[in-house]
Amino acid sequence: MPATQPANPAAALSSAFAEGKYALPELPYAKNALEPLYDAQTLELHHDKHHAGYVKGLNTALEKLAAARKSGDYAAIKALSRDLAFHGSGHVLHCLFWLSMTPGGSKPQADLAAKFVHCFGGFEPMAAQFAAATEAVEGSGWGVLAYEPVADCLQILQCEKHQDLTIWGVTPLLVCDVWEHAYYLKYQNRRADWIAAFMKLANWDFASQRYALIKK
């Protein structure tokens, strides 16, 4: 397990798909590396059980869809399409989530910092909106900082049910998981405390690398 953040986020994400199947990616840090803000027990359950469940569900959905194409029997297409979206979004968002945190947090690079000024008036207003929007997610979901290409600008979104809601074409740069499994062991019903901890772990260098990849 690498002790530090991989230099290239695309390379770090490449282990999330291997040999024709989706796979559980290696964490970019030790399981206790985010202590005390994010405890090792929650992180282990989150990665090894919850994220692994999405990977298994995604591969199963794809196998069943392949069988349906072969047989021509699409009786279960609605359920299979839903499974594909639910587990597919769960896998992709969790891959980004692990990289959205880093021990000690990090600062945005110059290009992304300038974009924060252009789109939000600066880093602090962006961070305040991100925390407020994430805390206000109804039930399970995510806070998402994303790039919207039509206006060439960044937006902060609430992803309330990750199988349903998106803006097609946006590219998430940084995501915060507020499903209860992400924080309940340590923070119980204190979601705001978990978000405050996440903001201290926020990996703005990773967000900057994602932004640079999009802008190429």
Ligand SMILES: [Fe+2]
């Ligand atoms: Fe999660």
